[in-house]
Amino acid sequence: MTRPARNPEKVSGPLTQSLKWRVLRTRWRRQGPIWSNILAYLSVTAMVAGLTVLLWIPRHVFEAVNIALLYLLPVLFSAVRWGLYPAFYAAVLGVLAFDYFFIPPIFSYSVSDLRYLVSFAVFLVVATLTAGLASSLQRQTREAQRRERTTASLYGLSRQIAMVQDLRDVGQAIVRHVGQTFGVPVAIVLPDADGRLVETSQTDSPPLGRPLNPSVLQWVYRHGTAVGYGGKHRPELLYMPLKTEDTVHGVLCLGEYGLDHPFSPEQRQIIESLCGLAAVSVARVTYETQARIAALTAESERLRTALLDSLSHELRTPVTAIMGAIGSLSDDQISLSTQDQEELVSTIRDSVMRMNRLITNLLGMVRLESGLLRLNRRACDVSDMIGVVVRQMRETIGSRPVSIQVPEDLPPLVADEVLMEQALVNILSNAVKYSPSHSPIHITAIGSASSLRIAIRDFGVGIDPEEKEKIFEKFYRSAKTQNVPGTGLGLAICQGIARAHGGQVTATPGSPQGTIFTLELPWTPPSHEDKAP
Amino acid sequence: MTILIIDDEPQIRRVLRVMLQAQGYHIVEAATGADGLVFAFTTDPDCILLDISLPDLQGIDVLQSIRRQSDVPVIILTIHEEEQQKVRALDLGADDYVTKPFGARELMARIRVALRHRASTSSPAVIQVGPVIMDFERRLVERHGEPVRLTPIEYDLLRELASNLGRVLTHRHLLQQVWGDATDTTDAHYLRIYIGHLRKKIEDDPARPQLIITEPGVGYRMTEPE
Numbered sequence: 001m002t003r004p005a006r007n008p009e010k011v012s013g014p015l016t017q018s019l020k021w022r023v024l025r026t027r028w029r030r031q032g033p034i035w036s037n038i039l040a041y042l043s044v045t046a047m048v049a050g051l052t053v054l055l056w057i058p059r060h061v062f063e064a065v066n067i068a069l070l071y072l073l074p075v076l077f078s079a080v081r082w083g084l085y086p087a088f089y090a091a092v093l094g095v096l097a098f099d100y101f102f103i104p105p106i107f108s109y110s111v112s113d114l115r116y117l118v119s120f121a122v123f124l125v126v127a128t129l130t131a132g133l134a135s136s137l138q139r140q141t142r143e144a145q146r147r148e149r150t151t152a153s154l155y156g157l158s159r160q161i162a163m164v165q166d167l168r169d170v171g172q173a174i175v176r177h178v179g180q181t182f183g184v185p186v187a188i189v190l191p192d193a194d195g196r197l198v199e200t201s202q203t204d205s206p207p208l209g210r211p212l213n214p215s216v217l218q219w220v221y222r223h224g225t226a227v228g229y230g231g232k233h234r235p236e237l238l239y240m241p242l243k244t245e246d247t248v249h250g251v252l253c254l255g256e257y258g259l260d261h262p263f264s265p266e267q268r269q270i271i272e273s274l275c276g277l278a279a280v281s282v283a284r285v286t287y288e289t290q291a292r293i294a295a296l297t298a299e300s301e302r303l304r305t306a307l308l309d310s311l312s313h314e315l316r317t318p319v320t321a322i323m324g325a326i327g328s329l330s331d332d333q334i335s336l337s338t339q340d341q342e343e344l345v346s347t348i349r350d351s352v353m354r355m356n357r358l359i360t361n362l363l364g365m366v367r368l369e370s371g372l373l374r375l376n377r378r379a380c381d382v383s384d385m386i387g388v389v390v391r392q393m394r395e396t397i398g399s400r401p402v403s404i405q406v407p408e409d410l411p412p413l414v415a416d417e418v419l420m421e422q423a424l425v426n427i428l429s430n431a432v433k434y435s436p437s438h439s440p441i442h443i444t445a446i447g448s449a450s451s452l453r454i455a456i457r458d459f460g461v462g463i464d465p466e467e468k469e470k471i472f473e474k475f476y477r478s479a480k481t482q483n484v485p486g487t488g489l490g491l492a493i494c495q496g497i498a499r500a501h502g503g504q505v506t507a508t509p510g511s512p513q514g515t516i517f518t519l520e521l522p523w524t525p526p527s528h529e530d531k532a533p
Numbered sequence: 534m535t536i537l538i539i540d541d542e543p544q545i546r547r548v549l550r551v552m553l554q555a556q557g558y559h560i561v562e563a564a565t566g567a568d569g570l571v572f573a574f575t576t577d578p579d580c581i582l583l584d585i586s587l588p589d590l591q592g593i594d595v596l597q598s599i600r601r602q603s604d605v606p607v608i609i610l611t612i613h614e615e616e617q618q619k620v621r622a623l624d625l626g627a628d629d630y631v632t633k634p635f636g637a638r639e640l641m642a643r644i645r646v647a648l649r650h651r652a653s654t655s656s657p658a659v660i661q662v663g664p665v666i667m668d669f670e671r672r673l674v675e676r677h678g679e680p681v682r683l684t685p686i687e688y689d690l691l692r693e694l695a696s697n698l699g700r701v702l703t704h705r706h707l708l709q710q711v712w713g714d715a716t717d718t719t720d721a722h723y724l725r726i727y728i729g730h731l732r733k734k735i736e737d738d739p740a741r742p743q744l745i746i747t748e749p750g751v752g753y754r755m756t757e758p759e
Contacts, residue, residue: 376617381725384729388749
């Protein structure tokens with residue numbers, strides 16, 4: 001990598017200790033700090049000259065001591081206005097003028113009375129001390145003001161980007177704030193997912209004068225070193241790395257080269273602080289995004305594993321049973337009794353039904369998740385719906401006594417009848433699966449003003465309180481029912497169907513045993529859901 | 534008796550062929566809708582089993598083409614999720630449907646009902662279903678020997694269901710037959726209410742109906758109790 005900087009140079013200050021400045025296209029300017037210094041010294045000279053003229057007229061009225069005291073005034077003024085060195089200059093000039101014009105012999109630097117030399121010394125000491133104190137006081141004030149401005153600017157930016165979650169919004173907030181603070185064009189360049197630098201955001205007013213230099217951007221991004229265009233110590237266009245610890249998160253570009261609006265050292269310090277804060281924010285959002293993606297990936301990984309486990313087990317088991325049964329039935333060598341043959345045939349039938357249930361549930365899940373589910377809402381009779389479900393499940397229910405209690409005056413439920421029945425079938429088959437044969441099942445419907453509740457109660461293994469949410473998660477199987485075959489899909493589908501209707505399914509432990517599943521649905525769906533597929 | 538099977542899956546055709554030949558039916562097979570249409574008009578089948586999802590023509594289109602020239606019974610083979618399609622096929626003149634995967638017993642029952650309805654266009658005057666005896670000449674309905682009082686609408690509804698014993702009737706069909714010109718689908722709710730009343734009067738356990746079966750999303754079917 002070649003260095004684009006011709007005159008690399010180090011500048012250090014309170015906030016720049018870790019930062020090396022590289023100045024591009026250095027040039028000397030007429031209006032530098034020197035020019036303003038010359039102006040200060042000229043003013044001091046003029047002031048001392050003016051004072052001398054003023055004092056010259058009433059020189060017989062004043063004592064020499066009074067005149068000496070009055071010569072302290074330009075020293076104080078210079079100290080406050082221009083700092084230490086112009087104040088020293090004013091003191092020396094004052095002593096010279098005092099000696100020349102007011103100490104006899106007048107118009108000569110020779111001193112007749114040697115005691116005046118002591119006065120000169122005292123004057124110089126007093127002037128020097130005063131100048132030093134005044135200028136340091138003034139420096140402290142400026143420093144305090146500068147700190148306050150930096151703090152205010154940092155606070156403003158941090159407030160704007162504290163709540164932002166999206167990298168793009170962070171970039172926009174930074175650009176907007178920096179642009180408003182300095183009134184210059186600003187652009188932020190952040191790496192994309194592949195690590196390529198892409199311009200994320202820039203100010204509209206004023207717009208960037210010219211496109212950013214990609215090789216400079218790349219260099220700043222790779223080395224984490226700031227690059228400035230313009231005068232030595234007074235850059236006009238800055239490429240600032242957004243750097244935390246040892247990582248560079250992007251580049252902030254601000255200013256414009258050639259318009260003669262350089263950044264002052266004070267502004268540069270504010271810029272550096274802002275860049276530090278911007279870097280931390282960009283890093284925060286980047287890491288948060290990465291963490292979210294990692295969590296999502298882990299979750300989908302877990303689901304995929306669960307799906308594969310479930311599928312391979314739930315499909316292979318019935319297929320194995322069918323193949324075994326068919327093998328025995330079609331083998332001439334094996335002689336089977338009629339009873340054995342019936343047994344094998346019913347094994348085949350059960351296995352096929354199990355596969356069909358699995359396929360139905362898998363398809364249901366896919367339809368729910370793909371957003372392809374279209375609710376075909378109509379007024380449904382609750383009692384009829386439950387009747388259909390119980391009839392459909394009559395073989396599964398077997399010898400269990402099922403009691404159905406539905407009030408006669410229930411209004412019709414506006415819902416997708418077929419999906420509602422699928423949800424009820426899943427709850428009912430769950431109740432059957434986890435309760436002993438011959439144990440009763442109660443189905444109760446209760447209507448309130450706003451909603452319908454269908455409760456299905458079994459007297460089976462029950463449910464642990466800490467599991468009553470989890471059982472509705474996809475592929476979740478309770479540890480105590482691992483011996484019962486299942487995919488962990490049925491209840492998740494129920495919940496999906498209930499949610500699609502603006503309702504929900506809950507599970508509560510029954511007393512003294514068993515589980516109560518309650519399907520709660522609003523009589524009519526929330527209006528905003530009518531448009532949803 | 535000839536049955537035409539229009540289905541693109543060779544395995545399904547094979548199973549149907551074995552199943553139906555064992556019952557003494559003569560079988561004609563077509564793998565595409567176009568072939569199916571040709572056979573439907575050349576072999577004069579007594580019943581057609583039509584898969585609704587065919588690779589070339591839509592099953593619905595095949596059904597419409599058949600219906601333009603013939604009133605041969607057509608039973609639709611469909612899959613579970615397609616209630617709308619079932620209703621559409623029934624409204625377009627299909628006699629009934631079976632949902633894949635289906636059992637042999639269910640398919641045989643549907644075919645028997647379809648063939649019976651083709652054989653006799655006028656329904657018998659007296660029909661018995663389980664414990665219920667309906668005498669449509671004398672407008673009498675008895676359950677376990679006891680007379681059942683029905684309102685005129687309930688009676689018309691029962692008569693429509695009973696004279697199509699074993700067949701599915703769509704909501705629209707029942708509304709048109711019983712209420713005349715009432716075709717608005719919102720009236721389906723009235724239908725539900727009247728079916729509920731009817732069940733209370735003729736079913737042993739109205740919560741678990743045995744005679745008037747709800748076909749979810751499609752309509753109702755009157756069957757012999759199991």
